[in-house]
Amino acid sequence: MTGIPIQHEPLGRRALRAWFDPRGRGVGLIGFAFNRISGLALFVYLFLHLMVLSTLTMGTGAWESFLQLARSPFFIVLDASLMAAVIYHGLNGVRATLVGLGLLTSKHKAMFWVVIVASALLWAYAVYLMLFVF
């Protein structure tokens, strides 16, 4: 329990609580929280990706050494999580668009679970491709 009135909480903590604390909330907030977290992760990734691609300007050697690094288990895990974020953010984005335009608003909870299941399946397939095909 906090010692501070909820209304007087510092903004940062208030935001963390309001956006990501699922206690007392339903799947709506969870969907939103995942979307926000995956979105922020992808935002960071976009910068990293551009930086990685920048190594291309430094010629063959730099790129090859990056590819070497990319095959390390750490990068595989990173890539796999990134894949999960992309898949969820994309599918939930479709859900949010439908809900947000008042098209299937009353079905938003069911659609959340569809998004979760579809994301899991797609992700499993993507990981399979990453590990065994490429």
Place this chain on the structure above:
Amino acid sequence: MSDNGRPGPKRPVTFKVFRYKPGDTDPPRYDEFKVDVDPRMTVLDALEDIRTSQDATLLYRHSCHHASCGTCAMKANGREILSCVTNVLELGTDTVVVEPLGVLPLVADLTVDMTSFADHFEPAGMTLLRKSEFNPKAERPASVQDYARYENCIECGACISACPITNTDPQFMGPADLAALYRALVKGDDLPEKLYALADCEHGAWRCHTAMECTAACPSDVDPGGLLMALRRRVTGYKIKRLFGLKV
């Protein structure tokens, strides 16, 4: 209360109540009260019991005791409730944590200030009465113009408290106001241009991130989230029509 609440045995429940009185009980704390709860008791009944027999200074808002006025919204176990229609035993916990609504400024204990809520309601064009949807086929006596009934929204503030965006952005109009705005648009007794502009503004309908917690929190079956989305659909249509210079 599914079987209209036939009486059963009483059960002791501990209420952990948020206490705050500026300059007096400051910083806030949680006080514990034990109440023997009978099966019909609501959270509001329990608070009344605590106030009349344990602590006369406990402050909370209440008026109609049947989900019509909307004054008694608060949080029980972290969830927004209307305390007059929330059965204590059906919460299913031996300890019930009772807290004021979020977002709205705290007055004392469980009481919040509804001024900001009312401020936003006015421009949204909220009206108290609406044409009843009930039984339009029934005959009417000549003296009754048209059956009317009150809007479902009882302005309790639960949706404002539950919304992740109002929690951090005080300028966001919020679910109740935008739902009211939609109702005003549908009723059509206000200038649509004015209402569209309000819905379409920076702090209007588009700030919502469709977490839909407002609808989950609404104790009065208003479905503010659904109405907000219907509002967006209308605004989108309006924007498209305007883009092609069509009449709205």
Place this chain on the structure above:
Amino acid sequence: MQKLVDQERAGGTWLWQALSGVGLLILLGLHMIAQHFIAQEGLRSFQDVLAYIRNPIILVLELIFLLVVTYHALVGARAVITDLGLTRQQGDTVNRILTAVGVIMVVWGFYLTWFLATRA
């Protein structure tokens, strides 16, 4: 809370965000297909990357992808920041900073593409 809602500015970025999001899904799909069919082995070497970018369809696709993804990411970031409840001035500052970041990203991306395309 302020008394009346500041109505001067129109919202509606959400619509564009949704639209660009759907666009990204399509572009990402094409990106994946391209990786799969055109660069059949994946981009295993520097030469592979150059060969990949040499295809004019790929080139255009990647540039559009860059533009849309930058827009979508920055508007998303802006939403997170503005949901903290900014004053008008703060909002303006955030907009300016994010626009600058976007411009730099796009310019750098275009330079990169030009660099690789001319090497090929």
Place this chain on the structure above:
Amino acid sequence: MAEKFHVLVIGGGSTGAALVHDLALRGLRVTLVERGELTSGTAGRHHGLLHSGGRYAVQDQESARECIEENMILRRIAPDSFEENDGLFVAITDEDVAYRGAFVRGCAECGIPTREFSAAQTLRMEPYLNPLVKLAVQVPDATLDCWRLPMRFFATAKHNGADIRPYTEVVDILKRDRTVIGVRVKSHVNGQVYDIGADLVVNATGVWAEKISEMAGVRVPVRPSPGVMVAVRGRWCNMVINRLAPPGDGDIVVPQRALSVIGTTEWYTDDPDRLGLPEDHVQKMFEKCGEMLPVVRTAPLRAAWSAARPLIGDETVAGGRELSRTFKCYDHKERDGVEGIVTISGGKGTTMRGMAELTANVVCQKLGVHAPCRTRETVLLPYGAYYQ
């Protein structure tokens, strides 16, 4: 004392609301204190019926006349605050049918317009009624919002300069010799105890009147008489449904929003703070109101609660429904030899404005103020204006 007002009203119920509005319109410096939220006592909890007076037209014609007069005034000064769907008195049994003559006559005597319908007509208007319904009489009942209607009075009073203090409980009445000079209050917001001075104190605390009068050393004959009400989900009638019979338990269904409020019962208590909710009364509601609208017996329950009427009567009077629903204003100078305090009690939600007018007349006469009552024609502000 730091603060001094012409009039201090104790009790933020419907009477207090209409009274501060009336006094503010007459140009007096007035304040109102209420221990909890505004209308958190009896006012907020009633079944939401704007009485046509039909209910009292046979036994209690004084109340009936007050009701129909105030009914028409309120519709005028608080437009858009009522579900103006009228009400029906329905006869189910032959006994009910036999009551019709007295009822229609009584209504005519009190100036309550009526219109009669056959069983078939009645069922076409209210399809959920008991199909055994024999006939019905239409009267100008309406549904009001027990929170928002008094709030319109508070809002208007506030904009006319009245000072309204909820969450402020009177802990003592301040007297000099045999004259009340103010009150000591405790703020439940910050725990502060302070004094407020006033030329005249009005006790408008309804069923709590005795608590205040004890502090002042005066006596008021108010009898708290609680009744049970039940709200079920679903709007099962378009109009207010009353039983065409002498006043009794479970004789009314008031449609309100998407609910149907069924009521009510009656007993007596000495403790208005602990009314309880007698289970047999709740069951009786379903049983009796189910005779008119069978569907309410199976409709899901939304809320069950008690509210206490502030009836006027001495302990010697036995019956409850025999007590009149009219209101009285007591000047304790005459009754108890204590100057500076007036009590208003009795009455009902529908007559709130009339009670205020009567009290304000007494107040003005005592203070030597010559200002006419203007509440009959002053249209009230919207309730939201209270917060502006």
